[in-house]
Amino acid sequence: MEDETLQGETERAEVETRAAPEGGRRLSVSEFLCHCCYDIMVNPTTLNCGHSFCRHCLALWWVSSKKNECPECREKWEGFPKVNILFRDVIEKLFSDAIEQRKEDILQNSDVARSLATFQKYGNDQMPTVRNTGRINPQGGGFFSGVLTALTCVAVVLLGYHWSSREFEEDHLVHKPVAKWTAKEVIIWLEQLGPWASHYKERFLLEKANGRLLLTLTEEDFTKEPFSIENSNHRKAIMAELERVKALGVKPPQNLWEYKAVNPGKSLFLLYALKSSPRLSMLYLYLFDYTEAFLPFIHTICPTQDMYEDAVTKLIDLQDPSWKQWREFIVKYLFLPYQLIAEFAWDWLDVHYWTSRFIIVNAMLLSVLELFSFWRLWSRRELKTVPHRMWRHFWKALTQGLFVAIFWPFIPQFVCNCLFYWALYFNPITNIDQVVKEVRRPET
DSSP: OHHHHHHHHHHHHHHHHHHSOTTOOOOOGGGGBOTTTOSBOSSOEEOTTSOEEOHHHHHHHHHHHOOOBOTTTOOBOOSOOOBOHHHHHHHHHHSHHHHHHHHHHHHTOHHHHHHHHHHHHHHHHHHHHHHTTSOOOOSSHHHHHHHHHHHHHHHHHHHHHHHHTTTGGGGGGGTSOGGGOOHHHHHHHHHTTOGGGGGGHHHHHHHTOOHHHHHHOOHHHHHSTTTOOOOHHHHHHHHHHHHHHHHHSSOOOOSHHHHHHHOHHHHHHHHHHHHHOHHHHHHHHHHHOIIIIIHHHHHHHSOSOOSSSSTTGGGSSOOOOOHHHHHHHHHHHHHOHHHHHHHHHHTTTTTSHHHHHHHHHHHHHHHHHHHHHHHHHHHTTOGGGHHHHHHHHHHHHHHHHHHHHHHGGGSOHHHHHHHHHIIIIIHHHHHHHHHHHHHHSTTO
């Protein structure tokens, strides 16, 4: 027995000698013990002061104290502590059985696992500041930066195209009284009713129908020469839109840009509110903008039967939603609010080709971010804090809305336009970055 003990100590001494730096001293057994748990260290982490601890012991200490200091001597450490690789290799050679047993015990402890994940997340958050002073990682980051740059260029080109084509300035019909419309402007109004209305524009041009004449026309006139609109559904659609024009005195908004021209403040509010608080925003539309905004929204995302193929015509004469529509809407409203926005944008692809695609992509990214948020709450066992978080979010949205409402008259229109187009075209790009960061989180 004594010979075996002596042989074991000799082998251990040889390992210690090989593990020690050249010309350095051999390590004693006490130096393999953690200063917190006084057991063999797992993933030893050495601080600036020279004290070494198990990685999970240091994480538990940091989570409980929230201090960047040594648990032994209270000296503050700089940067983010990393595993001492050389020390770890020595311990794993000397105490392989004990290390394997301790690793199994650690994996079974949920508190340790959460502390390690939180500690590592803190370290990942510190990495950008460290990397700025060092070399840049050529893998992954360069490719991702290139993708973001390309998407930003696409958004800039798209925004420049809209401005250069003066597409927004053609919306002056939403401000110009119908009695002052020219024959060409009547054709613009007719074409925007849908692709089917283009078949009748030549007849309106031959008659040189301007705004004054348009106001005098009846459904019976449309059945006679020179209009001769034989399709009864087309006549009803034209008359329904004409009644709206007569009631408003101007052309009602029928797409995003016209709605923005008529309601610049509301369009900016909805764009940001639907991003940060989709459920509260839809509740606001139901309570305060039922006819003009909520009815077209719910009939688009929860349709019954489509009499017409285009998105504009089917929103002319809307009735209250049926119970079937309400059931479908409430389920999506509670669990997939951003899908409602994506479905609404999808229905307008023919009218807003690129803009609808930006909105759909952004809705998908926001859905992913929301799922990550709920997953984080569930994994941390913080679901009971959801009511408190919801109330805090509601109060924050309310105060921000009141603040914007008070100072809205003093905000320059140019600033509002910049904020509008930033939220519309650049938010999807920034949300891609957020999704990538969430995926790279250790706890995810």
